[in-house]
């Protein structure tokens with residue numbers, strides 16, 4: 001299939017925030033090419049035992065819904081209202097103050113009012129009122145209620161797959177209403193009648209079977225990691241070993257599969273390998289639990305649990321003491337806020353203690369999984385690493401807080417500490433665009449596919465423009481992040497809006513600066529680029 | 540536009556109601572029956588809604604973190620915006636309830652020179668606070684009608700509120716503030732196209748109804764003085780469950796009462812329940828300690844997983860071929 005042509009940046013930026021003439025309930029959804037994702041393929045649904053596998057596309061008139069689809073959705077809604085306080089409460093208490101409206105990057109980038117978090121929620125809330133509240137049943141439209149029709153379902157699909165579950169709206173809402181939560185419920189409901197997107201369902205099916213989203217089989221993982229070891233040897237003269245499925249290692253290391261699959265994630269992964277070698281860590285990768293990310297999060301709570309279960313299961317099988325997790329965004333939402341509740345208690349593991357520094361990670365004492373930036377920051381703080389930040393002098397760095405570590409974890413300082421110790425040219429973006437107010441890459445939650453490219457470029461525009469500002473002001477040429485999805489999607493985003501800026505993980509930056517015992521003289525960075533090229537430092 | 544019109548008509552009908560009722564000699568309905576009905580609706584409804592929310596469990600610990608979480612001891616955490624314990628959560632909730640902390644973050648956005656620019660937009664926060672605080676003070680001041688003798692703190696509050704002694708009778712600061720707040724909130728909704736686009740009937744109606752209460756109140760204080768002794772007698776009658784049909788009470792007062800009791804009765808069925816809901820919001824009232832403390836999901840049920848054995852069974856040949864260890868030969 002060929003992809004829709006995206007307008008040029010100077011066209012795309014002409015965004016109007018004036019709402020349409022027709023009221024939102026009377027404005028039907030338009031499946032414009034470039035702004036939605038292809039449907040989930042039947043084979044993937046079947047593999048995961050999900051309902052209504054069939055061939056269909058969102059732009060079709062007939063979605064081939066089951067005959068009783070309305071009843072299925074309404075029952076599903078009732079069930080979730082009873083299972084989630086968040087769902088019922090967030091449907092009830094919104095005062096439509098509009099504080100969240102212009103906080104969503106999709107609204108900022110598209111001007112479509114249904115991308116205001118408040119209206120995105122009203123799409124579902126209106127149906128909730130119609131079937132679950134007295135005023136909605138009696139007064140109908142006046143009370144903001146409407147029937148559940150096929151058109152409404154299509155609207156849900158379009159807009160719930162135009163939300164990256166980034167939670168920026170939730171930081172600004174006076175009641176903490178989290179549209180990500182409503183989107184998650186909306187997507188669960190859509191899944192009940194077989195309406196989902198392939199970019200989510202295929203990775204989920206792959207992960208269930210092969211252990212990772214990309215469907216890489218055990219030998220493939222080994223080859224990729226060995227290949228990285230070759231590259232490391234080439235750059236540093238040191239052969240790092242690559243422990244895989246090793247029984248009785250101290251630590252199980254789990255990272256998103258994007259890190260061993262493609263550039264620039266692979267450079268981050270090389271960073272991990274070098275670090276672990278240098279400190280002599282007794283750890284192992286796993287091919288069975290070869291995915292830190294969890295596309296179940298973009299499907300249903302049940303799917304989160306099904307996919308996440310492997311991590312503890314593998315830790316138990318291998319007999320490790322605790323688990324270390326790589327750089328990833330939504331992975332850390334799952335690990336931090338869901339894993340222990342869903343698949344714990346991890347009473348077969350020990351409270352994490354760094355074998356190098358002796359530091360006890362008390363903040364992870366129940367879940368027993370430590371974030372790699374916590375681990376590394378602690379190493380640096382205790383003087384366990386020899387670092388030469390000048391090796392990053394060719395890099396002028398800015399840092400993108402990935403949504404989930406920011407707003408679902410509060411992980412701001414550890415990565416910054418590592419950056420400051422490894423790079424002398426670090427420039428923060430504008431305050432409104434970082435930390436808890438960080439702007440999404442525009443392609444998380446399964447939306448990072450090619451057919452959705454226009455919407456990605458729109459949704460990522462606010463982030464890209466914040467980068468552009470530091471490029472102009474400080475000559476920034478590198479955008480750092482701690483998320484595997486970011487490393488892939490920000491790359492396309494930069495190519496479109498801010499050509500010349502490349503993307504890297506924090507552990508790539510670290511590995512450039514890491515002085516390894518017995519290394520040869522380093523002339524290139526991990527990418528094979530000359531470390532001594534001059535960048536204009538006057539700006 | 541339609542929603543604004545309908546809300547306005549609804550409020551005008553409510554305003555006409557008392558006059559219509561007194562014309563047919565049914566004033567007692569408003570002074571003696573409606574109060575009890577409204578209070579009953581309010582109390583039962585409020586409790587019912589809270590219990591309904593409380594009945595649904597909080598399966599996951601989904602706090603929205605707006606500051607550095609507690610991690611390594613030498614990393615400075617933000618104990619309020621990313622609370623790690625009980626006290627932090629209380630502080631965070633207090634900030635939200637009393638100061639509208641999150642609303643204070645508000646910005647607006649415009650595309651300037653081909654790039655989004657975020658401007659400070661604290662007016663909503665300021666006028667929202669003005670409205671709510673003055674509303675609260677006005678409600679507290681009204682307690683003077685319901686207790687005898689008047690508690691000293693009520694007198695003190697009223698005195699403080701009328702501190703500047705502008706005009707006779709003194710203009711209460713809270714009265715002026717609530718007018719400013721309400722006017723801003725209403726105009727914003729009507730004038731800003733995006734706000735008009737998202738607004739429902741109930742959004743205009745709540746503001747207009749409260750504006751109706753405030754306006755009739757101010758009219759009585761400054762233009763058509765009500766017989767305060769008669770009002771007090773009526774209010775004490777309600778409290779002691781021996782209401783009398785008062786004689787000397789003005790039409791404006793009847794409208795005031797009608798608005799108030801409709802507001803009370805309607806409250807639990809409306810978005811005004813945010814007043815109770817905010818306390819239950821899981822993104823705000825949970826500590827960010829989910830890796831430190833196990834959180835229990837009461838409906839956590841087993842799911843179908845893909846076990847290591849199944850995995851190895853499928854890939855054993857390939858694993859052996861690439862020299863990876865296997866459990867079964």
Ligand code: HEM
Nearest residue numbers: 095097174635636639667668671724742745746811814817
């Ligand atoms: C715990 C107590 C309460 C808290 C924390 C609270 C908080 C808020 C916040 C943050 C907003 C959004 C900003 C704004 O529009 O002002 C709001 C809106 C509103 N509140 Fe409250 N509120 C409380 C109680 C009440 C009560 C008791 C009433 C009235 C009887 C009320 C009436 C309203 C109305 C009418 C709006 C909508 C304003 C608009 O349409 O723009 N609130 N509230």
Ligand code: SF4
Nearest residue numbers: 094096097098100173
């Ligand atoms: S900020 Fe919260 S209360 Fe205000 S409109 Fe958005 S979701 Fe509703």
Ligand code: SF4
Nearest residue numbers: 104163164166167169
């Ligand atoms: S979660 Fe993010 S993408 Fe979704 S509505 Fe909120 S701000 Fe927009």
